[in-house]
Amino acid sequence: xxxxxxxxxxxxxxxxxxxxxxxxxxxxxxxxxxxxxxxxxxxxxxxxxxxxxxxxxxxxxxxxxxxxxxxxxxxxxxxxxxxxxxxxxxxxxxxxxxxxxxxxxxxxxxxxxxxxxxxxxxxxxxxxxxxxxxxxxxxxxxxxxxxxxxxxxxxxxxxxxxxxxxxxxxxxxxxxxxxxxxxxxxxxxxxxxxxxxxxxxxxxxxxxxxxxxxxxxxxxxxxxxxxxxxxxxxxxxxxxxxxxxxxxx
Ligand code: GLP
Numbered sequence: 001x002x003x004x005x006x007x008x009x010x011x012x013x014x015x016x017x018x019x020x021x022x023x024x025x026x027x028x029x030x031x032x033x034x035x036x037x038x039x040x041x042x043x044x045x046x047x048x049x050x051x052x053x054x055x056x057x058x059x060x061x062x063x064x065x066x067x068x069x070x071x072x073x074x075x076x077x078x079x080x081x082x083x084x085x086x087x088x089x090x091x092x093x094x095x096x097x098x099x100x101x102x103x104x105x106x107x108x109x110x111x112x113x114x115x116x117x118x119x120x121x122x123x124x125x126x127x128x129x130x131x132x133x134x135x136x137x138x139x140x141x142x143x144x145x146x147x148x149x150x151x152x153x154x155x156x157x158x159x160x161x162x163x164x165x166x167x168x169x170x171x172x173x174x175x176x177x178x179x180x181x182x183x184x185x186x187x188x189x190x191x192x193x194x195x196x197x198x199x200x201x202x203x204x205x206x207x208x209x210x211x212x213x214x215x216x217x218x219x220x221x222x223x224x225x226x227x228x229x230x231x232x233x234x235x236x237x238x239x240x241x242x243x244x245x246x247x248x249x
Contacts, residue, residue, distance in 0.1 A: 012246035020049030035067040040137030055099035065102040074148035075189035080112035110188035137198035145226035149189035158193035215248035
């Protein structure tokens with residue numbers, strides 16, 4: 001089922017697997033249309049099915065990642081080692097990059113081991129600009145409405161920056177760690193302007209626990225208290241959900 005809310009197109013699929021297949025096809029179309037695209041990737045449990053589908057399509061010879069100009073991930077914990085199984089660096093290799101024919105040198109993920117995280121954030125922003133900006137950015141949405149790690153706050157922060165994670169995000173993400181104490185307290189994340197500068201955005205959202213926040217983001221007021229609500233100001237946003245997350249839309 002397809003619906004529009006202002007500039008946002010919402011596609012609701014019965015199951016998570018169906019949503020994942022369509023999200024993968026959306027990325028595949030972009031790569032076929034422009035093999036040298038700059039792609040923005042996201043982590044979290046929601047895109048895992050989409051990454052699996054993309055890897056399958058690559059294996060079948062349906063899509064070719066070899067000419068992708070650059071990839072930029074939204075965020076990374078800070079501090080964290082690349083070898084840590086909970087790092088987004090590790091996640092991306094494990095879920096996507098190890099399974100596709102991409103040139104490793106074009107992959108960018110904020111460095112969770114940087115000695116100077118503020119300098120790393122600045123340099124990351126410059127690298128995105130140098131690549132000519134992002135053609136298609138994938139997003140998930142946090143339980144509190146965050147995109148990347150742009151947490152709810154009093155204002156939107158524009159550029160890639162260091163952020164202190166909220167207790168609710170630490171709690172939500174602690175399911176992947178041994179304990180809440182093991183979750184890094186900070187992260188490096190693209191800012192709201194960085195995300196909004198992407199030419200096209202695809203947000204994936206699944207499970208009933210996200211239904212309320214997704215409805216508020218898509219139909220409510222634009223406010224930094226719900227960072228994903230800013231997407232209403234973007235000209236080309238597609239939201240794909242399973243039936244559970246889309247139940248209020
Ligand atoms: C993390 C990531 C976000 C992601 C969110 C939702 O906090 N920084 O980019 O959207 O998790 O994750 P999940 O898909 O597991 O609900």
